[in-house]
Amino acid sequence: MPELPEVETVVRIIRPHLVGRTITAARFSIPRQLHPQTPRELLRAVKGRVIRSVTRRGKYILIELDNGTLLVHLRMTGRLYVRPSSIPPDPHERASFSLDHSGDVLALRDPRTLGTIRFFPAQAVIEPLAAIGVEPLEDTTDFDALFDRVTRHTIAIKPLLLNQTLFAGIGNIYASEALWQAGIDPRKPAGRLTRPQFRKLADSIRKVLLRAIERGGSTLKDFADPEGRAGSYQKEFVVYGHEGEACSRCGIPIVKIVQAQRSTYFCKGCQKG
DNA sequence: CACTAATCCTGGACGC
């Protein structure tokens, strides 16, 4: 479910409810989601610890404690939210952390149980983040270096955008949307992108993601922000899910293809670059 | 490196 804008939305909303709070208890119903740790080990690591910060890196959520970091990934259907303990847990709630004082609960709802939670001690390397690529919204990127890395590949640009070691946080929806914005054929081999094309693509990615964050992310089936409100960016999808409809730029019907076992939506009329 | 398929799962949509 969640790509960068949805994860960013979640982080912004839960952060003020979490920072400074102490975790007093925790429950986990699907041990596999904690692998390689056990529920007992994770509980022992977090109980009594104070939450220092809540941040995002790519699609990962980092909950920094006074003794280490909880690394949460929502995968396809995960939702992370804070609820009052007076509200009963959703049937699909797979993990919960009780917080001191207000009686709030930080909860992971995840019907497909593909999401993950892991704890890394303070001095440990957070290995899943080691190879994560550049943050698309930050302007500190060494553009030439990234261009060189991207154009080293021969695979099509769209599936390459899903590779988290280049741009971090782009998922299946925003990959299609950004390529349409940039007028680039998703089937084009990455190595054949010109420097101006890649520049335009990077700009389009930033614009699409920023706009989606403004809209509170996209809501398809499972995503709602932690306060239960839905994001609305899906109303602005130009190609994703619009197979057969006329392209808003050139009028040619949007087509759906499959690349690397994932759906890609694009316009053959105006994505010829 | 790249392509393909399979895997981890549940549930909603759709066709009959």
Added chain:
DNA sequence: TGCGTCCAGGATTAGT
């Protein structure tokens, strides 16, 4: 109403 099939925002791995 019920059942079978397909599909889904992600990521990893095995085999070719």
